[in-house]
Amino acid sequence: KQEVTQIPAALSVPEGENLVLNCSFTDSAIYNLQWFRQDPGKGLTSLLLIQSSQREQTSGRLNASLDKSSGRSTLYIAASQPGDSATYLCAVISGGSNYKLTFGKGTLLTVNP
């Protein structure tokens, strides 16, 4: 059974700092890996989707990498801003299913002004 772990569970940084969020998964036979953002009391917003054949994806100040063989992904946020404060969720598609997302529990990020 696929399990997704995110470390750390919570992170507090000063504005302007570069930071890395970590995600690991137990079954390396994934189809893709996705990073989502969740604001308090809101739904999830997709940030980046990395196909299993890709090594990284970039969107603005965000860069996500994927190392399928080691079962790891990182989300790099450059020059963090208070508006980046949210919970970041990692999810993978795996196990012969083409739809079922397995989610990690998330990292709660706080960027202090």
Place this chain on the structure above:
Amino acid sequence: NAGVTQTPKFRVLKTGQSMTLLCAQDMNHEYMYWYRQDPGMGLRLIHYSVGEGTTAKGEVPDGYNVSRLKKQNFLLGLESAAPSQTSVYFCASSPRASVQETQYFGPGTRLLVL
């Protein structure tokens, strides 16, 4: 486009009562999903649909039923609510299988069962 909308936003039920959560999407997506989010558990898939008239069980389907009579709507029913069903429920949709596409999420429905 409104995207994915959910009705109601918040509801309080007594144990044994029934209710239906409505999800609607205006993006002409084929796939729709219902998740629940609980503290310390992450999001878990309840039921899903790969097209109008189809439904299938996800990871935690017990105590829930679903229907997809129209392509744009996906209903989640609780026939006899239990306190263990207190949770935040999210609906999502995707144009096709999520191997190629991400899922688009609604704002959630907070359900409290007393």
